[in-house]
Amino acid sequence: MEIERLPESDELLINMGPQHPSTHGVLRILLRTDGELVTGAKPDIGYLHRSLEKIAERVTYAQFMPFTDRLDYLAAANCNCAYAWAVEKLAGIEVPERAEYIRVIVCELNRIASHLIAFGAFTADMGAFTPFLYGIRERERINDLFEMICGNRLTYNYARIGGVSHDLPDGFLDELKDFLDYFEPKIDEYNQLISYNKIFVHRLANVAVVSKEDAIAYGLVGPNLRGSGVKWDLRKDEPYSVYDRFEFDVPVGFGEKGTVGDAFDRYMVRIREMKESVKILRQAIEQIPDGPVMAKVPRVFKPGPGEVYFRAENPRGELGFYIVSKGGTSPYRLKIRTGSFTALTIFDKVARGHLIADIIALIGSFDIVLPEIDR
Amino acid sequence: MDSAVAFLTSKIPFLASLPFWVVAFLVMLVVALVILGFALTYEGIATYIERKVAADIQVRIGPNRVGPNGWFQFIADGVKLLMKEDLIPAKADKFLFVLAPYLVFVGSFAAFVVVPFGISLIAADLNIGVYYVMAVTSLVVIGILLAGWGSNNKWALLGGMRAAAQIVSYEVPVGMALLPAVILAGSLSLQEIIRSQGGYLGIFGWNIFHNPFTFFSFFLYFTAALAETNRTPFDIPEAESELVAGYHVEYSGIRFAFFFMAEYGDMFVVCALAAALYLGGWQVPFVDVSGLSPLLANLLSLGVFLAKVIALILVMMWVRWTLPRLRVDQLMRMSWKYLVPLTFVNVLGVSVWVLAFDGKGIPALVMSLLGR
Amino acid sequence: MQEYLPVLLLLAFAVVAATGFMVLSGLTGPKRFERGKEDPFECGMPLFSDARRRVTVKFYLVAILFLLFDLETAFLYPWAVLFRKLGLFGFIEMMVFILILVVGLVYAWKSGALEWQ
Numbered sequence: 001m002e003i004e005r006l007p008e009s010d011e012l013l014i015n016m017g018p019q020h021p022s023t024h025g026v027l028r029i030l031l032r033t034d035g036e037l038v039t040g041a042k043p044d045i046g047y048l049h050r051s052l053e054k055i056a057e058r059v060t061y062a063q064f065m066p067f068t069d070r071l072d073y074l075a076a077a078n079c080n081c082a083y084a085w086a087v088e089k090l091a092g093i094e095v096p097e098r099a100e101y102i103r104v105i106v107c108e109l110n111r112i113a114s115h116l117i118a119f120g121a122f123t124a125d126m127g128a129f130t131p132f133l134y135g136i137r138e139r140e141r142i143n144d145l146f147e148m149i150c151g152n153r154l155t156y157n158y159a160r161i162g163g164v165s166h167d168l169p170d171g172f173l174d175e176l177k178d179f180l181d182y183f184e185p186k187i188d189e190y191n192q193l194i195s196y197n198k199i200f201v202h203r204l205a206n207v208a209v210v211s212k213e214d215a216i217a218y219g220l221v222g223p224n225l226r227g228s229g230v231k232w233d234l235r236k237d238e239p240y241s242v243y244d245r246f247e248f249d250v251p252v253g254f255g256e257k258g259t260v261g262d263a264f265d266r267y268m269v270r271i272r273e274m275k276e277s278v279k280i281l282r283q284a285i286e287q288i289p290d291g292p293v294m295a296k297v298p299r300v301f302k303p304g305p306g307e308v309y310f311r312a313e314n315p316r317g318e319l320g321f322y323i324v325s326k327g328g329t330s331p332y333r334l335k336i337r338t339g340s341f342t343a344l345t346i347f348d349k350v351a352r353g354h355l356i357a358d359i360i361a362l363i364g365s366f367d368i369v370l371p372e373i374d375r
Numbered sequence: 376m377d378s379a380v381a382f383l384t385s386k387i388p389f390l391a392s393l394p395f396w397v398v399a400f401l402v403m404l405v406v407a408l409v410i411l412g413f414a415l416t417y418e419g420i421a422t423y424i425e426r427k428v429a430a431d432i433q434v435r436i437g438p439n440r441v442g443p444n445g446w447f448q449f450i451a452d453g454v455k456l457l458m459k460e461d462l463i464p465a466k467a468d469k470f471l472f473v474l475a476p477y478l479v480f481v482g483s484f485a486a487f488v489v490v491p492f493g494i495s496l497i498a499a500d501l502n503i504g505v506y507y508v509m510a511v512t513s514l515v516v517i518g519i520l521l522a523g524w525g526s527n528n529k530w531a532l533l534g535g536m537r538a539a540a541q542i543v544s545y546e547v548p549v550g551m552a553l554l555p556a557v558i559l560a561g562s563l564s565l566q567e568i569i570r571s572q573g574g575y576l577g578i579f580g581w582n583i584f585h586n587p588f589t590f591f592s593f594f595l596y597f598t599a600a601l602a603e604t605n606r607t608p609f610d611i612p613e614a615e616s617e618l619v620a621g622y623h624v625e626y627s628g629i630r631f632a633f634f635f636m637a638e639y640g641d642m643f644v645v646c647a648l649a650a651a652l653y654l655g656g657w658q659v660p661f662v663d664v665s666g667l668s669p670l671l672a673n674l675l676s677l678g679v680f681l682a683k684v685i686a687l688i689l690v691m692m693w694v695r696w697t698l699p700r701l702r703v704d705q706l707m708r709m710s711w712k713y714l715v716p717l718t719f720v721n722v723l724g725v726s727v728w729v730l731a732f733d734g735k736g737i738p739a740l741v742m743s744l745l746g747r
Numbered sequence: 748m749q750e751y752l753p754v755l756l757l758l759a760f761a762v763v764a765a766t767g768f769m770v771l772s773g774l775t776g777p778k779r780f781e782r783g784k785e786d787p788f789e790c791g792m793p794l795f796s797d798a799r800r801r802v803t804v805k806f807y808l809v810a811i812l813f814l815l816f817d818l819e820t821a822f823l824y825p826w827a828v829l830f831r832k833l834g835l836f837g838f839i840e841m842m843v844f845i846l847i848l849v850v851g852l853v854y855a856w857k858s859g860a861l862e863w864q
Contacts (some may be wrong), residue, residue, distance in 0.1 A: 012800060014529050019791035020614040028792070035803025036533070036703055125616045127607060129701025133433035199608055200699045356533070357617050359703045403753050407760040457768070458775045465785040466794070479767050484761040488754050506824055507754075527799060528787040536806050543813035550820035557827040585846040596767075624788050629772035633765065706811065711852075711861045715816065719849065723824070726830060726838055734831060 011039065014356075018047045022125045022360045023368030029347075031359065038359055041351035043344045048305030048374040056334035060300050061087050061373035062161055064334075064338045069155035071319075071336065072372045074117050077110040077146070078314040079099055085240060086310035086321035091303035095295055099163035100242045101288040105176070106149065106158060107312075108284070110276040113142040114315035115270045115277075122267060122364035123194050126203055131175040131194045138186055141179050148172055163294035172286050184278050187271060195271060198202045204267060208350050208362040215261065218346040221316020221339040223273065227266030234313035246283045263365035270367070292338070300329050316340050316367060336375055340368040396615075406498050410487050418639040419449035425692050432696045445688045459628030464526065467625065472524030473593045476626070476633035482514025483640035487587045490647045491565045493657050493676040494664050504565035505553055508648055509546070512603070515637060519612065519622050522634070526625040534621025537603030538605065538612030544710040545602040545609075551718035552596035555725040556652035559734065565648075573663070576738050582656040585736035589725035593653040595718055597687070600645035602710070604638060605697040611703050617685045638657055646687035647680075654683050819848050850851050 012033050018026035025046035032040035052071065056064045068083040069076040081103045088095060120135030143153040148169050150158040158165055186304045194200055210220065215228035225232055233250040235243040251272035253265025311320035317339025324333040343366040351359055423438065423446065430437025438445035452633015463472055478711040489504045491497045516539055532569050559582055574580045583593045602609035613621040623634045650656055657664070657676035664672040700708070732740060754787070784795055826841050835838075855861055 012529060017790050028790070035805055037722075037803075123699065125758050127610065127614070127616065128698060130433050133435060137434055154587060173618075194699070197699060199701055201860050202705060203699060203702055226417075355702060355704065357611070357614070360617050367390075374624050377820045385833070398754075403756045404760075406753065408755045410757065411760065411764055455847070457772050459772070460776045460778060462785065464787045466787055474808055477762065480765045481758060481761045482862075485754070485758055488757050498757065501751070501754070511773075524799070526787065528789075530788065531803075532799070536802055540806050540809045543817070544809055546813065547816040547820060554820075554823055554827050561828055561831050563824065563828055614806070619788065620792075628766050628776060633768075706854065708861065712856065715852065719845065722827075723842075723845070726841070729831065730835060730838055740842065 023363060024368055026044050027370055036355045038351050039356050041348050046374050050371050052375045053334050058332050060297055060329045061133060064117055068158045069157055072369050074369055075114040075315045076108045076155045077106040077158060081107055082161040082312035082319045083321055084161050086323055089310050090308040090323050093162050093295055093297055095163055096292045097289050098291040099293040101284055102164050105240060105284050108280050112274050112279050112317045113139045115274050118270050118367040125360045126200060126366040128194055138183055161296035167293045177285060180278050180281055187274055202256050204264035204361060206262050206363060207358050208263045209259045210261040210350055219342045221342060223269045224266055227269045227317050228261035234311060235317055246280045248279050253358060263361045266365040302327055302329055308360055338372040340372040343368055345350050385665050400477035410498055414640055415483055417643060420637045421639045423449045423739050428692045429696045431512060444651050456632040457629055462627050463480045466626050468525040471521045471674045473616060475525055476630045478514050478518030479637040480633040482511055483637040486644040487512040488705055489565055490664055491569055491651055491656055492680055493673040496673055496677055500564055500566045505563045509550060523622040528625050530618045531624045534612045534618045538622055542603055544707055545599045548599040548710060548714035548718045549603055551722055552592050552599055552720045553652060555592045556724055558729060569651055572655040573658045577660040579738035581652040584738055586728050588721045593720045595714060597649055599714055604641040604645055606691055607629060608698040609706060610700060642691055646684045650683040656680055681726050
């Protein structure tokens, strides 16, 4: 990979990654620096490529479910559900209402878990290691809840085409309520501990600014888009599943400490989204109906020829599945669109003119996950 | 020195038969051994304490495998580092690469020589003590710079340059923040400065409570000292999330241990300096140690001094595990635009105060008003 | 000068101790050669350019500023020791000296030498 070099200059080319503590995985970034100042940054990806899209063409629709776990390992439940919704849309399968509610519950729980890691890893990148452990502490309880539901703690493989694999265990909803009561005040604790810390604010305010226009033009999604002040949330604007039955706000960045769309805005959007997720979970606990959790769907089925694009709001923005069927037992073609990947496209533009330390803030505030980028 | 030799020769007849310089040499050797032993033990225990403090702050347990409650963890760590392969990168400047850890180690160790542990527990009571500490700790900068350059690694080079820029920038406020205490005592000898803080006022005899300017000077010094020792929030030369490990990226085994020990050694030295100059050093509040028997006086003053220093070190650890890291431009701005002018003002304020009130501090003035 | 003898001796002792540690480590540590082991850390990629090149001028600016102000601190120390004896005379003398340097600092500030970006 090459990065253009200015002639007659003493610029230093630095190779950040793939083995670097804060590239959030095996991302490689080639930096062109003048002292501490970054004059160019080229992300280089592909170190984690597993050809998931090609695998999908060789396995049945149901068999691909575990692979979606590996798409975004911090939000495996969201990926499971998004894939299931996409295939159901393709095959026209009706899902029982209780299953939809359970999916919303696991998705929102997983969103909290994912944002906790984003919050913790980001603060650790900024040099404050302690909040990371606090985030992990709360995430541990979410993992316990997931273990209750499906026995797994990271890659759940919980959703099924037509429903979910198990019904919720006895007493789960009470446990969930306990957790929410415990967790909600913790968010304010994070804000006290680090969010409004003066050094932290100074590190992030006016750093790595993505303007509203740029965010839309480069196709940013999810919290990164909302951080730039665009109120766009698929759960609200293009409601799928039962999301239209819940009351919640869509937090956006508003230049709280600096410019709209700076790293601090993106960070705060995630913090506030955790609160909204808690709101949704509380309503879901109230509303959840009884009934079956699985529709009658055969293990191997052949949807009719056609194509479908379905997108869901994941912790890292919209996750889109584009599936083409030619009537076989496996997709003819499956394309995955991920939020982390689009975030990387704007990387070079934003990175220029920042210091090396800000590059770390930039990566952290985009909250990228490498398996999602490389697929 | 002379008194120690005289004391020993009067007690042990065999030594009296030897020439003076032999006895003096033996005494110095013993002192050197004691100080080195102290420094190494302290550095080991400090790493253990740091890990336990971090664990407490981060709601986890910390080291608990080696020995009861993990107390011997530092020994295990030391042995491990000692038995690591000694690696020198092929492209490195071998001479500088090897020299750097020596400079860092010697620089941090040499400062221990003038640390006033007790009323007469000091290896060398130099009449330029304060200045000597500043001089020898500067060796550490050279070591770090050499390490960064010698490694021939981009991260190390960036870390080394950052470290040099940072430490020299903060050298100025450190030096200026120490001046008020020197003005008040009229001496650079650490023992003299500590003695001047004794008396009937107890803790209010300490320089920190002398007047508002010295009060601020202490905090200015402590802030600048955090930066001098490359501790969070000023740890940008290491900045593990940015520069991987900064200037010691390429170092492993015992050479890495030297850098590591130097960091903790420096922490001790700057905290000892802060305690000696502003917190009364080994002065025990409301107890006149010089009136006690030598053994008791030394033990008592040693305990008090170590307590003060360790308290300050714990504050450093607390800060490290709480605050995020500054950026390099913010760090420079903080030194040149805030700390340097503020320390100027403080020096000015203290000298005006001394002229106006004939060197008396607020507590002394209050006491004289009350008729003491 | 006699009081500096312990200092010198201690320095020598520190060097000896450090060498001792190095020798001990050399005796106990393993020696295994592997390809790539002696390469500098380049985040897992093969080395592609030399690290030693000219560094940015900002660092030199800091160095020059440091020289100025640290020398000043060095001058202030003897003054501070004798300050009480010198009295008002010493105060005024030093204020003139500091004033000149403050003017220098203000100039550096205004000309942007203290800005990093």
